[in-house]
Amino acid sequence: MNQTLGVAVVKKASVKDVRRRNRALILRHVWLNSPTSRSEVGAATGLSAATVTNVMTELLAEGAVREGGFLESDGGRRRAIVSVAEDAALVVGADVGETRIGVKIFDLAFRPLAARDYPIKGRRIGVAEARAAIDAQVVSMLDELGTGSSRVLGLGLGVPGIVQDQLVHAEVVGWHGADFSGFGDELGIPVYIDNGAKSTTQAEMWYGAARGVEHGVMVLVGEGAGAGIITDGRLYRGYSSSAGEWGHTKISLDGPHCRCGRTGCVETFVGASALLDQWRGPDETWLGRETEGVEAILRAWRDGDPAAQRAIDAVVRHLGLALSNLVNLYNPQKIIVGGWFGDRLAAESLPSMQAAVRQFALDQPGGEVVLARSQLGPDAAVLGAATLPISRLIEDGAGAERLRSSPH
Ligand SMILES: [Zn+2]
Known part of the structure; x- marks a missing residue:
C-alpha cells in the first residue's frame, strides 16, 4: 500500500470533517438564536474570528443566513445582525398522530404559512392512504401559497413506531415494515422520516421546555x-x-x-x-x-x-x-x-x-x-417534523441547492 497516499487521504477527510463540523456549529447557533451577531457566534462556538468569517462567507453565499441591520451592544458598539434568511425556502412538517395527520408549511423561521388536517378513523391507516393524503395536502397548500415544490427545502415526516431508513415498524397502527421509499418523488421534495416522539422532543429542544x-x-x-x-x-x-x-x-x-x-x-x-x-x-x-x-x-x-x-x-x-x-x-x-x-x-x-x-x-x-x-403543546409534533430537513441542512448541507439565493 502506498503510505503517502494513505496519509494524504486521511488528512483530506479530516479537514473536510472539521469544516463540516464548524459549519454545523455556526449554522446551528444562528438557527437557534436568530437574530444574533458574528461575535456572539464566536463566543458561543469557541471558534476563532477567522473561522467564523470563512464559514459565514460560505453560509451567506449558500443563502440560509443573511446579514443586515445592527444590534447596539452594551458598550455602545454596533454589531451587524446575523439571522436566518426566513424566506429563502419553505419547509413542510407532517405528523402521523393517533387521530389525525397534521401537515403544515413553514418559512425557515418556523412561522406557519398553511395548515391541513387529515382525520384517521378508528386509529388505523394504510401506508398508501397516508402517503396519498400527505401528497394531496402539500399540493393543496402550495397552490394556496401560489408557489411550487422547488421552493421547499424538504418534508419532515413524524411517524409512530420505529424508523429504519425508509421502513416504518409500528405494530400499534398495523405497520409492519411499511415502505416509504420513493415518498416525495412525485412531489419533487426530499423527505426525511423519524419517530414522532423523537421529532417532537427535538422541537422542545430547539424552541420549548427542553x-x-x-x-x-x-x-x-x-x-x-x-x-x-x-x-x-x-x-x-x-x-x-x-x-x-x-x-x-x-x-x-x-x-x-x-x-x-x-x-x-x-x-x-x-x-x-x-x-x-x-x-x-x-x-x-x-x-x-x-x-x-x-x-x-x-x-x-x-x-x-x-x-x-x-x-x-x-x-x-x-x-x-x-x-x-x-x-x-x-x-x-x-x-x-x-x-x-x-x-x-x-x-x-x-x-x-x-x-x-x-x-x-x-x-x-x-x-x-x-x-x-x-x-409547545399539541403543535410540537408537526413543528418537530419540520425540524428534520433543517437539521439535515445544518448537519451536512442537505438541500442547500434548493435555497432561493443559492448560487447553484
Ligand atoms: Zn405494548
Whole structure:
C-alpha cells in the first residue's frame, strides 16, 4: 500500500470533517438564536474570528443566513445582525398522530404559512392512504401559497413506531415494515422520516421546555405513550433507532392487553383509555370521544366524585412509577410531560406526578429531577417534523441547492 497516499487521504477527510463540523456549529447557533451577531457566534462556538468569517462567507453565499441591520451592544458598539434568511425556502412538517395527520408549511423561521388536517378513523391507516393524503395536502397548500415544490427545502415526516431508513415498524397502527421509499418523488421534495416522539422532543429542544437541557426525557402520552431521550444534548437513538419505546416497557407480568399484542405495557396503565376504563369500566366505549371523556372525568374529579379520584390517582401513580424507571436508567435533570393527554393531566396534577416519581425512584436521581409541562403543546409534533430537513441542512448541507439565493 502506498503510505503517502494513505496519509494524504486521511488528512483530506479530516479537514473536510472539521469544516463540516464548524459549519454545523455556526449554522446551528444562528438557527437557534436568530437574530444574533458574528461575535456572539464566536463566543458561543469557541471558534476563532477567522473561522467564523470563512464559514459565514460560505453560509451567506449558500443563502440560509443573511446579514443586515445592527444590534447596539452594551458598550455602545454596533454589531451587524446575523439571522436566518426566513424566506429563502419553505419547509413542510407532517405528523402521523393517533387521530389525525397534521401537515403544515413553514418559512425557515418556523412561522406557519398553511395548515391541513387529515382525520384517521378508528386509529388505523394504510401506508398508501397516508402517503396519498400527505401528497394531496402539500399540493393543496402550495397552490394556496401560489408557489411550487422547488421552493421547499424538504418534508419532515413524524411517524409512530420505529424508523429504519425508509421502513416504518409500528405494530400499534398495523405497520409492519411499511415502505416509504420513493415518498416525495412525485412531489419533487426530499423527505426525511423519524419517530414522532423523537421529532417532537427535538422541537422542545430547539424552541420549548427542553432548550438547553443536556440530560432529559420527554414523554408523550395520548392513547399510547412514547419518549424522546436527550443525552449530552442530543437525542439518543440506540442500535437501530428504537430507543424511547417506553410505552411498551412492562410494569406488570399480566395486566391489560396492549395494542402491541402483549400485556403489562406502560401505555395500558397511563394512556387516556386506561384512565377512562378505570373510571367507567372497560364496557363503555370511548373510541373517537377520548378528549370528551377526559374532560368529563376531570370535571367529576373537581366535583369530588370518588370514582374519578381513584381513577386519576391510579393513573398518576402508575405514570410516576413508569417515569421513575426512566429516572433510574437515564438520570435526567428534567422530564417534560407532553402529548395531548399527558399535557392535560400535567396541567391538573404535575405536583402529584413529581411526588410519585420521588417515591419510586432512587433518592439521589429522584430528588434532582424536575418535572415540567411541554411548552409547545399539541403543535410540537408537526413543528418537530419540520425540524428534520433543517437539521439535515445544518448537519451536512442537505438541500442547500434548493435555497432561493443559492448560487447553484
Ligand atoms: Zn405494548
